Amino acid sequence: MAGVKRRDFLLQSAALLVAPLASGAPRAPLAPAARSAPHTSRLILLGTAGGPTPKTTRSGPSQIIVIGSRGYVIDCGDGVARQMMLAGVFGTLRHIFITHHHSDHNADYGNLLLLEWGTHLTTTVDTWGPPPLARMTKLFFEMNEPDLKVREKDEGRLPLKPLVHPHELHRGGSVMKDDLVTVTCAVVDHPLVPLAFAYRFDCPDRSIVFSGDTHRSENLIALAKGADVLVHESLYPPAVPAAEGSALFTHIVNSHTPVEEVGRIASEAGVKTLVLSHFVPSGNPVVTDEQWLAAARTHFSGNIVVGHDLLEI
Ligand SMILES: [Zn+2]
Ligand SMILES: [Zn+2]
Numbered sequence: 001m002a003g004v005k006r007r008d009f010l011l012q013s014a015a016l017l018v019a020p021l022a023s024g025a026p027r028a029p030l031a032p033a034a035r036s037a038p039h040t041s042r043l044i045l046l047g048t049a050g051g052p053t054p055k056t057t058r059s060g061p062s063q064i065i066v067i068g069s070r071g072y073v074i075d076c077g078d079g080v081a082r083q084m085m086l087a088g089v090f091g092t093l094r095h096i097f098i099t100h101h102h103s104d105h106n107a108d109y110g111n112l113l114l115l116e117w118g119t120h121l122t123t124t125v126d127t128w129g130p131p132p133l134a135r136m137t138k139l140f141f142e143m144n145e146p147d148l149k150v151r152e153k154d155e156g157r158l159p160l161k162p163l164v165h166p167h168e169l170h171r172g173g174s175v176m177k178d179d180l181v182t183v184t185c186a187v188v189d190h191p192l193v194p195l196a197f198a199y200r201f202d203c204p205d206r207s208i209v210f211s212g213d214t215h216r217s218e219n220l221i222a223l224a225k226g227a228d229v230l231v232h233e234s235l236y237p238p239a240v241p242a243a244e245g246s247a248l249f250t251h252i253v254n255s256h257t258p259v260e261e262v263g264r265i266a267s268e269a270g271v272k273t274l275v276l277s278h279f280v281p282s283g284n285p286v287v288t289d290e291q292w293l294a295a296a297r298t299h300f301s302g303n304i305v306v307g308h309d310l311l312e313i
Contacts, residue, residue: 039180039204042066043229045275046073046083048307049282050213050233050256051241052104057283059083059309060104063231065201065208067180070094074199074210076109081116087310091120095176097183098129099212100196101136110140117160118151127166128175128183130195137166169197172219180204186223188214190255198223209271213278215254216261224269229313232266233278234259234292241281256280259292263300274300277307 044066047059054060060077064084071092073080084090093116098106106129113125127133141148141161151157169175175183182202190196190213198220200209206228211220213233224230235256242248257265259276266274276292289306296304305313 038068040067041201041203041205041208042089043208043231043313044087044089045231045277045307045309045311045313046080046087047077048277048279048309048311049077050104050235050278050280051282052102052107054078055282058279060107061278062108063210063277064089064092065181065203066092067203070180072097072181072183072201073112075099075105075212076107076112077104078107080108081112083309084112087312091116093121093125094123096125096127096129097175097199098127098133099199099210100130100190100193101132102193102213105213106136110137110144113140113160113164114144114147117157117163118147121160121163122158123163125164126176127164128169129166130197131168131170133168134166137164170195172197172223175199184223186217186219188212188217188220190214192251193255200224200227209269211257213255214257216257216265221265221269224265224271227269227271229273229275230266230269230271231275231277231307232262233257233280234262234276234296235280236287236292236295239281239285239287241284252280259295260298263296263298263304266296266300266302271302273303273305273313275305275307275313279307 044064046062049055049058059079061075062077062080063074065072066089069092071089072095074097148160172186175185184200185197188196188198196212198211200223208229209224209227211232235258237258240252292306293304
């Protein structure tokens with residue numbers, strides 16, 4: 001099913017429970033000219049697990065919006081470059097937005113830059129996120145200097161460092177604007193992380209909001225007001241993967257949003273489609289798609305998508 005048609009199908013369904021896009025062999029990367037129509041946004045869930053432990057069922061949290069041949073990556077969980085390759089969008093990288101500095105969201109931030117560059121990157125990439133993004137970027141280049149130097153000489157590549165421009169965000173508000181999208185952010189509630197952001201992308205054809213990791217956040221609800229799509233993290237309280245009373249248990253319940261509450265947030269924000277992602281737990285113990293859907297449905301009557309890796313919306 002082609003991307004646009006698939007999305008129409010999804011948006012027309014009343015209660016959605018859908019399979020990943022990659023139902024068979026992975027798609028080969030597309031030539032830029034062959035990608036989506038100039039003003040049609042593609043939203044692909046690259047990784048939908050929550051938490052730092054690698055999972056067998058889902059990749060680390062990451063999403064990409066692709067408009068034309070331009071890719072906007074939101075978070076860089078473990079394996080993001082390979083997930084982009086599987087989705088056929090490797091090579092579109094133009095911007096990276098990091099919601100917060102937990103390793104499930106930034107573990108492959110530098111690696112994505114390095115691997116895109118080692119393949120074909122010759123143009124600017126702007127990166128956005130909370131401090132110390134600039135220092136992390138600088139240190140990543142230092143750490144990988146042996147590879148960078150050899151490839152520059154051996155393969156005739158342009159130096160990577162001048163291509164990458166990190167921008168640190170300190171508060172909610174305007175992030176960036178180009179001829180295709182306007183990006184705004186809001187500070188969300190994710191203790192003990194000092195600064196965590198949600199992002200809103202107003203694209204030519206629709207608005208898409210990413211919660212990042214957060215407890216229920218009034219700032220997020222304001223940011224997501226009237227959005228077409230809200231991608232929200234999801235916690236299933238009866239199956240918290242930690243011993244009750246442990247530090248990890250306390251972190252999980254204080255820093256994330258129960259999926260029933262996610263439905264209420266979607267309802268209060270008045271979004272059209274709620275996409276569940278960043279699942280905690282992600283496979284152990286198992287929570288079925290039907291259970292996620294039923295819990296989110298308690299307080300939200302709009303479209304609900306239970307996210308899976310490589311699902312395009
Ligand atoms: Zn997370
Ligand atoms: Zn987090």
